[in-house]
Amino acid sequence: MDRTDLQQLSKDELIEMVLRLQRPSKDSRTSSKPPSTDKKEKRVNSRPGGAKPGHEPHNRVLADFADMFRDHEPTACKRCGHAFSGDDTMVLAGAYDEIDIPAIRPHVTRHRRFSCHCPQCGTTTKATAPAVATATPFGPGIHALAIYLKSFHALSYERLSGVFMDIFGLNVSEGAIMNMFSRSRPSFQATAQAAKASLRAARVVASDETGVRIEGTNAQHWVFHCKDAVVHQPDYSRAARVVHETMGGHVPEVWISDRYSAQQSHGHRHQTCLAHLARDTAFALEHGEDDLPLRFQLWFGRVFDFARAISTFAASTVASKKRKFDKQLAGLLCAPTSCDLAQKLQAKIGRARDQLLTFCDYPGEVDVTNNTSERKLRPWVIQRKVTNGYRAMWAAQAEADVRTTIDTARLKGANPFQVIASVLA
Template sequence: MRELEAQVAQLLGRLRDLEARLAQDSTTSSQPPSKDKPWVPKSERQKTGRSSGAQRGHVGKTLKMAEHVDEVVSLPLTGYCACGHAWESVSAQGHVARQVMDLPELRLQVTEYRADVKVCPGCRHRQHASFPDDVPGRVQYGSRVHGLAVSLNAAHFIPLERTTEILEALCGAHPSEGTIVLNLQLAADRLIDFETQLKAALLNQPVLHADETGSKVNGKLQWMHVVSCAQLTLDGQHSQRGFAALEAMNVLPQFKGILMHDAWSTSFKLSAKHALCGAHLLRELRGLAEHHAQVWAGELRDALRLVYHQQKDGTITPDLVIAFEQQFDALLDAGLKANPPAPPVPGRRGRTKQTPGRNLALRCQQHREAVLRFLHDEGVPFDNNQAERDIRPWCVKRKVSGGFRSKEGGQHFARIRSDISTLHKQGLNVWHGLVSVFRSEIIMPSFCC
């Protein structure tokens, strides 16, 4: 009889878990918003009461006439006035101007380098003048073509074949897919020094953000990892998700500051101080409250949102922090009481699977300092949105052009993306930065952030 009751309880628990899983969306789990139903609300933000769109006092932007023009087309007035007078005989008293801003017709600009050839009158040795370093072959594309190819593929995630089509449509160049791959490899090789300085700069940051996502290589699942802050981004491609990938990137194992992450178990193996993402916690609490009828989770979510907005608005006080922490501990105790330990399953070895509510309450108790670090350490944000924003381009890349053909291709792409993201964060021109890579005059970002 007891075995039968245990089996029924197990099946009921499994049924509840399956129903809750089917009801999950981006507001109650880590599921991406792209899988949500279109009517599901997307944001945790509180309503301000303001209307949507531009607010009062917003300075609008519109296309303005240029002060300096490249070409003037005069339009003489011809024909006859209504009274019969010929306009050709009347002098113009002024003009009305309209401007058209368009791209000029693009074509490749061919530069031919002619090196003098001379023969020594003494020993008859034949010698020619040296060519520039970026002119290694008899015929080659220039730095702008290479930079544009890399920009289209690495910055805008356009597949190789379509990149060649765009280049041909724009300027008549039609490099092969292999040439573009070689461009990516050359750019990655020349950015090795950039990556070395970037890693050293990240180690000196007080707070870093980390996240990871899947990335396909030859159809097999691999992983893309990101370590970043407001001014710097380091991307890395690796075959593993775990600690081996972090060791290969060679930043987080040596980092001694505060690491913001989403409670991934491997991150807790690091010696850094930990801060856990509040946005992930809010989604989990919402899922427990809505799909598992966990009252304590809904109350904790409301309390956490309130104290976050108080801190954000600058109205938080030490007394409010103490009161919240007491409420935090009391609600976690309530969560553990509402989710008692699951009894061992007869005949099954190992740890017994616990309910999502118990697992979450235990995690918050075990990592209480990391969950509440945003209240006590200045400069520690409430969420891990920095890493989420930095990893989003890889999700776009995965959807637009798929994965990589080789492990090396993914690693080269990651290094170039690190440069692109860092330049963009610091307000530097990404286009000029990519072109500079092929001129051996690489534009370096600031590493003293």
């Protein structure tokens, strides 16, 4: 707006404009922005680190197995000096583990191929060439470690090459590491397809997405999960097409997501993430001029408390609570207010009204928030910050298949490295 436009505004319009400009930026408490974007505040009267007075100490539990035992026995009585012999009874007074990692070096098997000259016909015959002669010299253990460190700890090819040299004394180029991913890709594609099949039969599915760089352009990394599977899917698009292709025509009973339009209308019913709306409510409460956001905040607090304990209530109690919450919400949505932030909050919550209490009809099956999806996306945000993305789509898809395999297995408590090793065995 220029000076002429401003002169045409009324006094009330100018006051409203100034108030809007004075509003602080949103942060992780009052919006869906991640905590990493918040400015760190000075810690006033912060307490020092370390154990606090009265803290009960915790000692390391002894290992299940010991490779070596070193016994320490008294030689003489500390009071009279009597020398102990082998016939005296010794009682175990304490056990302590000393743990260390032995020197690590690669195990090298050198295949030697011989030839033999036939004395009868004069023909020279060579032994059959071993498979390693025409394949990679790196075994499945090195493949598993490279994939684990790259996919699970966000090491770039350059840093991973340095790890192999510094720790193992093994010269592995960045191209060799890339070939390990390419070579291992079919194995993880098979396990990822099995996870996707479980997803396409699920009753409750949740989803979310985050930005990622692929081939130098902005792209998206999607995650879909149910109680039996987790599926990661990179794509250049943030549109609903990705959901349709991933689900393969399957429509679950309930879909859980935030309010993004591309994640709507994929299930027979929908549960909107209440945490997102609660953060919008916190912003309106902090910067608004009405007590309506406070009343919404109290309503969300009661719903969260109920959701945490919903499995302990009888079906009749759950139904009664749902009717009570819905009646209270109806009163809040029609409450009069002159605050524009409160009005916007009313409108946003009103548009999602039929998606707020879906979890009450599926006790223990449907989460009230989409925080689980956000936690499964967190490694990709870290990966994006550390490595700045992927140079090729096939690399992004290969790593997504690895994470799909690992995250699905972790639902049953499996060890990530052992999962990778078993797939490559």
